[in-house]
Amino acid sequence: MAQSFTTDALKTALAYPFQDPRWKDKFLIGSLLTLAGFVVPIIPVLPTYGYCAQIMRRIIVDKGEPYLPEWDDWGKLFGDGLKLFGVGLTYLLPVLVPLFCFYGFIFVIPFLAAVSDGKVSGGESDTMNTIVAVLAVVGPFGFICLFGLIMLLGLSIGLFLPVAVGHVVATDEFAAGFRFREIWTLFRANLAGFLVSYIILMGGWYALSFVLGLLYLTIIFCCLYPFVLAPVSFYSMIIASVLFGEAYRDGAEIVSV
Numbered sequence: 560m561a562q563s564f565t566t567d568a569l570k571t572a573l574a575y576p577f578q579d580p581r582w583k584d585k586f587l588i589g590s591l592l593t594l595a596g597f598v599v600p601i602i603p604v605l606p607t608y609g610y611c612a613q614i615m616r617r618i619i620v621d622k623g624e625p626y627l628p629e630w631d632d633w634g635k636l637f638g639d640g641l642k643l644f645g646v647g648l649t650y651l652l653p654v655l656v657p658l659f660c661f662y663g664f665i666f667v668i669p670f671l672a673a674v675s676d677g678k679v680s681g682g683e684s685d686t687m688n689t690i691v692a693v694l695a696v697v698g699p700f701g702f703i704c705l706f707g708l709i710m711l712l713g714l715s716i717g718l719f720l721p722v723a724v725g726h727v728v729a730t731d732e733f734a735a736g737f738r739f740r741e742i743w744t745l746f747r748a749n750l751a752g753f754l755v756s757y758i759i760l761m762g763g764w765y766a767l768s769f770v771l772g773l774l775y776l777t778i779i780f781c782c783l784y785p786f787v788l789a790p791v792s793f794y795s796m797i798i799a800s801v802l803f804g805e806a807y808r809d810g811a812e813i814v815s816v
Contacts, residue, residue: 569759572625572801576794579627586790588630589797594789601644607793608643609636611800615728618804619811625801642727646736650720654712718757721799722746725807749810756802760795767791 576582589610595603613628613636630636722745723736735741746753771788774780780787 572805573798575625575801576627576797582627585627585630586793589793590790593793593796594785597785597789605640605644606630606633606636607796608640609638610640611796612639612643612724612728614797614800615725615804615807618801619725619729619808622808625804627797639728642733642736643724645733646723646727647720649737650716650723654709654716657708657712717761718753719746721753721756721803722807722810725803728804729807729811744814745807745810748813749806752806752809753803756799756806760799760802764795767795 576586579585589607592603592607596607610628610630614625617623617626617628719742722742726738726742726745727733727736729735771784771791774784774787
């Protein structure tokens with residue numbers, strides 16, 4: 560991966576979607592599906608996940624160059640997308656649980672305070688006031704601990720999940736996403752490659768988010784924001800598929816030696 564991650568290779572990866580003669584049509588379909596995913600949960604984005612799986616399969620299995628597949632085999636797109644979605648959701652559960660607890664802390668204290676404010680009487684009121692006082696003291700510490708846990712889990716899963724996704728694509732098996740020993744071996748074999756891919760993608764996404772956030776403050780652009788975010792998100796997905804696909808391929812080659 561160290562050899563493939565030259566500046567020229569990165570430029571090639573970023574520019575390859577626009578070299579396809581039909582890139583506008585293919586990009587439009589992916590962007591519309593992504594846009595629909597902002598309104599209808601899950602279903603519209605499954606084909607885009609499957610589309611990314613086809614890009615990764617070209618790199619990992621066929622050892623070919625990145626390309627934009629045709630939007631034709633919708634059954635395969637939905638099937639592959641469902642696999643990747645299932646793996647991603649399962650991996651994200653350890654983050655979602657403390658995240659819900661984090662938001663629970665935010666709402667529980669004001670709620671209990673409102674309940675104790677004249678809505679109960681006597682000993683119940685004293686008990687409720689005691690609970691509110693304890694939560695008010697422990698709350699900030701709980702916020703810090705939960706936020707730190709969420710960040711730690713998010714970073715760890717963000718690095719490990721692309722390897723699991725690549726393993727699913729390489730084997731065409733959903734269960735392969737949870738063969739942790741095999742995944743860890745591949746991850747460790749090309750740790751630098753996965754780290755570089757992750758840093759490039761995260762850095763690029765935060766930069767784009769900052770620019771889009773500034774434009775969102777304008778009156779006109781705030782109305783167009785979803786229509787701009789959709790193609791940007793789709794483009795980020797296909798670039799991530801290439802970078803992580805190449806990282807996985809290089810790791811698999813190292814393991815097989």
